[in-house]
Amino acid sequence: MPAQDGAEAVRSAQQAEVEAGLRSANPERFEAAVQAAVRLGAEGDQLMARLRDLRGWRAVYILAALGDVVGPYGSEVLRQTIATPGPGTSDRRCAALLALAKREKEQASDVLLAAVEDRDAGVREYALLGLAAVGDQRARDVVSKRLEAILRSRKLPIEHFQDVTPVVLAAVYLLRQASDxxxxxxxxxxxxxxWRYLSDRERQWFARYWPSLDPDAPPSSDLAPPEPETLQRWLLADPLFSRPAIV
Structure with a gap:
């Protein structure tokens, strides 16, 4: 058997094994198959995109994994998932939003924009996350209104345990897309x-990246907003973007 034919046979056998694992009822075998599918690249993208009938955590697992591969099939699955709301769909749609932002980057802006005002709070937040990290300028007005609504609806006291809040995400996006x-x-x-409706963690974030914003800081004629590239690097360094979803 020629070497090329032998390599092709091995590749086909690997794909068949992965495909069987993706249909396995055994959780460990399923998870291993998803990891293997990601390593296959475009071929794994096709195998995972075929799994339209999965439910529960397996569906979320596959959708998240589609953010770590590039191919001709997965983006359509992610877009269809995001565009299909309903009871019990929140986790799937959130996973699909993050995956689409990771794999399409700026080209995902149309879907991210459409989801910013979704009825589901989790979907809205993941849409803001994607826009802040990779979105283009088209969502500027919508995100500005979203930020106003968030701040207007807040009640005191407010506590957060991480920097990546909807207010910070909206601010990052708007600063990245500020044209003047x-x-x-x-x-x-x-x-x-x-200002008093920001959490301590949010104020600390602004103190680090935009210190002149603080109304209690010494007056300055220069707002000195942070560089857009600095903000984007900060967010893309978050494990949600910098690490594979499935490890």
């Missing part, structure tokens, strides 16, 4: 007006 100083000034005015 007027956009940054409008954002600063809103945040200062609602």
């Amino acid at each position: 100083s007027a956009h940054a000034e409008r954002l600063a005015t809103l945040l200062r007006r609602r």
Whole structure:
């Protein structure tokens, strides 16, 4: 048997084994098969995209894994999942939003924009996460209104245990997409007006990345907003983006 034919036979056998594992009822075998599918690249993308009938945690697992491969099939599955709301779909749609942002980057902006005002709170937050990390400028007005609504609806006291909050995500996106100083000034005015409705973690984040925003800081004629590239690097370093979903 020629070497090329032998390699092809081995590859086909690997794909068949992975495909069987993806249909296995055994959780360990299923998880191992998903990891193997990711390693197969585009071929694994096709195998996972065929699994339209999975439910529960297995469906979420597959959707998350599709964010770590590139191929011609997975993006359609992710987009269809995001566009299909209903009872019990929140986890799947959130996983699909993150996966689509990871794999399509700026090209996912249309879907992320559509999800910013979704009825599901988790979906709204994952849409903001994706836009903050990779979105283009088209969601600027919608995100600005979303941020106003978030701050307007807050009640005191407020506590967060991480920096990645909807307020921070909206601010990162709006600063990344600010086309002139007027956009940054409008954002600063809103945040200062609602400053007492920010959590301690949010104030600490702004103190690190935008210290001149603090209304109690010494007056300055220069708002000095952070560089968009700095903000994007900060968010893309988060494990949600920097590490594979399935390890």
